[in-house]
Amino acid sequence: MSDNTAHDEPELVQLLTPEGELRHHPDYPLDLGAEEVRGLYRDLVLVRRVDTEAVALQRQGELGLWASLLGQEAAQIGSARALRPQDMAFPSYREHGVAWVRGVDPRELLGMFRGVTNGGWDPAEHGLHLYTIVIGSQTLHATGYAMGVQRDGATGGDDGTAVIVYFGDGATSQGDTNEAFNFAAVNNAPVVFFCQNNQWAISEPLERQSRVPLYRRAAGFGFPGVRVDGNDVFASLAVTRRALQHAREGQGPMLIEAFTYRMGAHTTNDDPTRYRVAAELEEWKRKDPILRLRAYMAANGVADDDFFAAVDAEADKLGERVRIECRALPDPDPLDIFHEVYAEPHAQLDLQRAEFADYLASFEDAGAEGGR
Amino acid sequence: MSPTATAGTAAAATAATAAERGRAAAPPAHLTMRDALNRALDTALAEDPATLVFGEDVGRLGGVFRVTDGLQRRHGADRVFDTPIAESGIVGLAVGLAMNGWRPVPEIQFDGFAYPAVDQIVNQMARMHYRSRGTAPMPITLRVPSFGGIQAPEHHGESLEALFAHVPGLRVAAPADPLDAYHLLLQSIRGDDPVVFLEPKSRYWDRAPLPEGGLAAAPELPVGASRVVRPGRHATLVAWGAMVRRCLAAADLAAEDGVELEVVDLRWLKPLDADAVAASAARTRRAVVVHEAPLTAGLGGEVAALVTERAFRDLAAPVQRVTGFDVPYPAGPLEPQYLPTVDRILFAVQRTLEY
Ligand SMILES: Cc1ncc(C[n+]2csc(CCOP(=O)(O)OP(=O)(O)O)c2C)c(N)n1
Ligand SMILES: [Mg+2]
Numbered sequence: 026m027s028d029n030t031a032h033d034e035p036e037l038v039q040l041l042t043p044e045g046e047l048r049h050h051p052d053y054p055l056d057l058g059a060e061e062v063r064g065l066y067r068d069l070v071l072v073r074r075v076d077t078e079a080v081a082l083q084r085q086g087e088l089g090l091w092a093s094l095l096g097q098e099a100a101q102i103g104s105a106r107a108l109r110p111q112d113m114a115f116p117s118y119r120e121h122g123v124a125w126v127r128g129v130d131p132r133e134l135l136g137m138f139r140g141v142t143n144g145g146w147d148p149a150e151h152g153l154h155l156y157t158i159v160i161g162s163q164t165l166h167a168t169g170y171a172m173g174v175q176r177d178g179a180t181g182g183d184d185g186t187a188v189i190v191y192f193g194d195g196a197t198s199q200g201d202t203n204e205a206f207n208f209a210a211v212n213n214a215p216v217v218f219f220c221q222n223n224q225w226a227i228s229e230p231l232e233r234q235s236r237v238p239l240y241r242r243a244a245g246f247g248f249p250g251v252r253v254d255g256n257d258v259f260a261s262l263a264v265t266r267r268a269l270q271h272a273r274e275g276q277g278p279m280l281i282e283a284f285t286y287r288m289g290a291h292t293t294n295d296d297p298t299r300y301r302v303a304a305e306l307e308e309w310k311r312k313d314p315i316l317r318l319r320a321y322m323a324a325n326g327v328a329d330d331d332f333f334a335a336v337d338a339e340a341d342k343l344g345e346r347v348r349i350e351c352r353a354l355p356d357p358d359p360l361d362i363f364h365e366v367y368a369e370p371h372a373q374l375d376l377q378r379a380e381f382a383d384y385l386a387s388f389e390d391a392g393a394e395g396g397r
Numbered sequence: 398m399s400p401t402a403t404a405g406t407a408a409a410a411t412a413a414t415a416a417e418r419g420r421a422a423a424p425p426a427h428l429t430m431r432d433a434l435n436r437a438l439d440t441a442l443a444e445d446p447a448t449l450v451f452g453e454d455v456g457r458l459g460g461v462f463r464v465t466d467g468l469q470r471r472h473g474a475d476r477v478f479d480t481p482i483a484e485s486g487i488v489g490l491a492v493g494l495a496m497n498g499w500r501p502v503p504e505i506q507f508d509g510f511a512y513p514a515v516d517q518i519v520n521q522m523a524r525m526h527y528r529s530r531g532t533a534p535m536p537i538t539l540r541v542p543s544f545g546g547i548q549a550p551e552h553h554g555e556s557l558e559a560l561f562a563h564v565p566g567l568r569v570a571a572p573a574d575p576l577d578a579y580h581l582l583l584q585s586i587r588g589d590d591p592v593v594f595l596e597p598k599s600r601y602w603d604r605a606p607l608p609e610g611g612l613a614a615a616p617e618l619p620v621g622a623s624r625v626v627r628p629g630r631h632a633t634l635v636a637w638g639a640m641v642r643r644c645l646a647a648a649d650l651a652a653e654d655g656v657e658l659e660v661v662d663l664r665w666l667k668p669l670d671a672d673a674v675a676a677s678a679a680r681t682r683r684a685v686v687v688h689e690a691p692l693t694a695g696l697g698g699e700v701a702a703l704v705t706e707r708a709f710r711d712l713a714a715p716v717q718r719v720t721g722f723d724v725p726y727p728a729g730p731l732e733p734q735y736l737p738t739v740d741r742i743l744f745a746v747q748r749t750l751e752y
Contacts (some may be wrong), residue, residue, distance in 0.1 A: 089548050089549070089550065089729045090549070090550055137550075137728075138550070139729065139730075140548060140550070140728035140729020140730050140731075140732075141728065141729070141730060142728060143551050143725070143727070143728050158509075158550055158551055158552050159509065159510065159512075159513070159552055160482050160510075161482075195481070195482040196482065198481030198482045198483045198486070199482055199483050199513075200483060200485055200486070200513070201513075226453075226482055227453070227454045227458065227461070228454045228456075228457055228458035228479075229453070229454060229479050229481075229482075233479050233480075233481060234481045234482070235481075294461070295461075299457070299458055299459075300457045300458050356730050357730060357731055359731060359734040361727075361731065362722065362724045362727045362731050362734065362735060363722065363724055366723070366724050366725065373693065373723065374722075374723050374724070377692065377722050377723060378722075381722065384740075384741065384744070388740075
């Protein structure tokens with residue numbers, strides 16, 4: 026790892042080729058039953074459907090914004106399916122697949138992007154912290170959380186707890202992220218850094234962020250790094266499982282660079298035609314995470330046409346539910362903004378709340394619409 | 398050039414006044430605040446080869462609000478460039494460039510992401526000139542799309558003025574309309590002190606008619622000056638950024654009831670044009686200050702204190718504050734509830750009139 030140039034071709038852990046052929050990797054054996062493989066396929070299809078619906082809902086004005094995970098399904102589903110119930114995950118803002126696996130209903134995600142809440146779910150209940158918009162911040166939170174795990178004595182065996190944190194290629198430039206790498210290394214914290222390198226940070230291609238393949242950053246901090254094919258759900262699962270095990274057993278952090286592609290716009294506000302060529306997308310479409318799994322399953326008798334049709338039907342139903350539930354999300358009560366700002370009573374804020382309540386009530390009394 | 402650029406000046410002038418209040422259709426030759434800021438940056442890059450523009454996505458994309466659109470193409474990637482995502486890095490870089498004689502105009506993509514750069518802004522940029530006894534120049538203009546009003550997600554609606562106005566060594570400015578934005582930004586860049594330049598993102602698409610003779614012919618006020626954007630005699634509204642237009646809307650409504658409100662656009666938040674604001678308050682005998690930021694320790698308190706110190710005997714009522722609440726900036730649908738409304742402004746006016 027002494028070579029710090031980007032010129033040599035880095036190794037990419039891949040268990041399933043874009044054509045759907047299985048590859049063996051000595052370090053990352055994976056033994057999945059047909060049922061598990063079908064489960065992964067279902068996850069991939071369903072989260073893609075949630076995502077497609079969300080983009081459409083934003084277009085219809087039902088959501089303020091949406092950050093699409095299109096193309097990154099395998100990296101998210103594979104890594105999240107490697108988690109155990111006791112583990113804790115820290116997402117950025119695009120981890121809808123991880124949220125899905127952690128049992129967060131899509132409705133909660135849509136609520137955040139609709140703006141009816143700044144948070145959405147109970148992190149402890151789901152083993153998934155809230156989405157984090159400020160780039161890189163959550164890497165430190167995950168490291169701190171992991172050091173708490175360490176102090177609870179919850180590492181050191183097969184039943185230990187591990188922490189995973191998700192962030193993007195752009196986030197590797199942020200001071201917080203580099204501090205987290207170092208803190209985790211110095212403290213041997215049980216945390217897996219899962220970087221989805223989707224090649225873009227809004228309009229900036231990876232070469233604006235880094236001169237070395239991202240997984241090699243880890244070496245400088247003194248822990249292992251590995252690049253995995255992020256469009257390969259098998260490899261993402263196997264590599265993350267191994268990294269989590271490493272953390273669980275008390276061997277410290279690992280960095281996983283999931284090599285993938287942001288097939289959509291950065292968010293629904295973004296217009297990628299301004300900064301990237303269409304040919305790039307076409308190239309990545311050939312590496313689509315769902316198509317390759319389906320090709321593998323069909324060719325190896327893991328599933329038949331009925332199964333694929335059933336998953337599609339389930340996706341249709343889910344899409345419909347998402348549409349209906351999103352439109353039905355209640356507007357928050359204006360006085361909600363005063364809730365939970367503090368844990369303890371705060372007289373000044375209580376006064377502001379009371380005055381605002383009076384102000385709102387004055388419109389009700391007058392039978393008029395408040396708040397011009 | 399627009400084919401209708403030669404439209405009658407009288408009609409254009411009427412449209413001008415109305416457009417500033419956000420009610421008129423687009424006049425024939427107009428520009429947005431985004432355009433005006435873009436032109437100011439273009440002018441600054443053209444007139445001084447030491448000027449540099451950099452930040453996240455400011456190059457090929459032209460910034461997420463397109464304020465830097467076309468600048469990289471025109472002035473080259475050495476002078477207009479994308480940085481890695483690291484706000485502390487962006488400002489620290491600007492400090493180093495300034496020490497070496499450059500005139501950096503870095504951008505922080507959104508208000509909330511200025512917080513990671515606070516160390517470089519406060520500990521370094523703000524006091525380098527002082528520490529070096531004037532030998533280290535710091536002519537940095539830190540542009541920050543700021544304030545709320547566009548129903549963006551969390552961390553995209555912050556008001557930073559009180560935080561940065563509190564820091565010795567910094568100047569703070571916030572434009573309220575397109576024409577003024579042009580000169581305000583250019584003056585900030587040409588000045589030799591570090592300026593935190595807060596752009597009201599909800600006003601980027603506001604239009605104003607282009608004056609005959611172009612942008613450079615727009616009225617230019619002295620550095621540090623506030624301006625009366627609407628004269629009145631019953632009470633003074635003091636605001637900056639996006640709240641200026643809201644105050645003008647409130648003044649329109651008050652006028653229907655025969656109450657004539659004077660509206661002062663502060664423009665410079667540090668140093669603050671205390672004498673002019675106090676003079677206005679002394680004339681009308683009543684003042685209401687309006688801002689998006691939370692109430693407690695907001696700049697409204699500073700304005701109230703300055704007015705009270707200077708015009709105490711002329712005031713008929715204590716200075717009122719209409720502000721956001723002491724809560725984190727709320728998500729989308731609750732934003733209109735949080736931001737000062739025309740009604741809340743008028744209620745405060747009423748309180749001063751009835752005092
Ligand atoms: C501290 C901070 N700076 C800037 C932003 C604005 N911003 C939002 S997403 C983004 C790009 C992030 O790229 P990457 O880390 O690669 O994640 P991706 O969006 O590709 O998943 C930027 C600059 C932010 N959210 N936080
Ligand atoms: Mg990215």
